[in-house]
Amino acid sequence: MTAARKGLQVIPGGGEGRQDAVRIRGLGFRLLDRQKRPLPILDNVDLTLKDGEFVSIVGPSGCGKSTLLNFISGLVPVQSGSVEVFGEPPGGKDAAIGYVFQQHALLPWRPVLTNAAIGLEVAGVPREERSRRARDMLRVMGLDGFEDHYPREISGGMRQRVSLARTLVCNPRLILMDEPFGALDAQTKLLIQEMFLSYWEEHRKTVLFVTHDLAEAILLSDRILVMSSRPGRIMAEYEVGIQRPRNLEQVRHLPRFTELHDSIWENLRAEAMKAMQGRA
Ligand SMILES: Nc1ncnc2c1ncn2[C@@H]1O[C@H](COP(=O)(O)OP(=O)(O)OP(=O)(O)O)[C@@H](O)[C@H]1O
Ligand SMILES: [Mg+2]
Incomplete structure (x- = not known):
């Protein structure tokens, strides 16, 4: 090389x-x-x-x-x-392993909070804990206040931050x-x-x-x-x-x-x- x-x-x-x-x-x-x-x-x-x-x-x-x-x-x-x-x-x-793609791939029928928590849900983390962890990570990504919004209601940059939060919250x-x-x-x-x-x-x-x-x-x-x-x-x-x-x-x-x-x-x-x- x-x-x-x-x-x-x-x-x-x-x-x-x-x-x-x-x-x-x-x-x-x-x-x-x-x-x-x-x-x-x-x-x-x-x-x-x-x-x-x-x-x-x-x-x-x-x-x-x-x-x-x-x-x-x-x-x-x-x-x-x-x-x-x-x-x-x-x-x-x-x-x-966490995987982040160019396109955010959020679920359109879920609000930001449950989109961000989806990896934790799949991993079997109890509802309260996954909700708390997802909220904390959304805050790190500057998205507090948007937990109840749907993907169509936020900008492309925000969607990509939700996608990042969804990956990082699983602590890969x-x-x-x-x-x-x-x-x-x-x-x-x-x-x-x-x-x-x-x-x-x-x-x-x-x-x-x-x-x-x-x-x-x-x-x-x-x-x-x-x-x-x-x-x-x-x-x-x-x-x-x-x-x-x-x-x-x-x-x-x-x-x-x-x-x-x-x-x-x-x-x-x-x-x-x-x-x-x-x-x-
Ligand atoms: N399932 C598949 N069937 C046919 N060709 C494929 C398949 N997967 C990948 N390829 C081919 O393999 C090559 C590499 O694809 P890959 O998507 O890994 O490239 P890349 O470096 O990520 O490109 P880009 O920068 O455009 O994203 C391409 O020529 C693509 O057409
Ligand atoms: Mg590629």
Whole structure:
């Protein structure tokens, strides 16, 4: 992997010595195309996430980022290679994985409070406790006062915060996030990033965060993995090396931010072009 190119300074992320949250070795995945020919989607993916690390994945559209998260969550069975989550095969009952998607997927017939509590309900948490915990988490997300509103009565940014609250209230050890803020306008996105980052800096859950937004990846992460166009593999890795807690406005003005942004884009550009022209 190319960690440092063109004089990019690499600052260790401090994950050493911690338990592996996710360990993937030689993961491959193929589908059959319309002519029933094998179509490689993922190729020999190696990836390790340390417990408490915030890692982002960037890569061209269609390179297999969502597919990779689906393997980690256990939604898709492993074809070749190995995937472990906290030392166990994915999908085990103790894995405690939270998954946040680009679209909020709230239940339209339920008000905000019971939408936020749905994971706790599934886990069999008694009504009073789940209601209290969901209220507390909605407050953290700045949504107190909206508990009785229905999803159609609140903004897109608020819906996405309910969706985040629904995941975080279950206290997952590992949070998979697939372009969670991708559908939001620029200002709402910035506010949610700040809110989520301050939650994360307090709780230090392991996060694997997929985004197309390089700035977002730098602002939030300890480490950034760059995937190639399809078949996706990890082609570069960057330690962000910006101290925490972070003030997102200040981080944008650091020379390190620009340096990382330029270097990652240099790596990604040709791959993104290939994917766009359908050559991948
Ligand atoms: N069930 C499926 N049947 C057919 N093709 C699939 C299936 N799942 C994924 N693919 C193909 O696998 C490739 C990877 O898909 P995936 O959704 O993981 O990409 P991605 O990197 O998340 O893309 P994006 O950035 O657009 O979200 C794509 O080319 C997609 O068309
Ligand atoms: Mg995707």
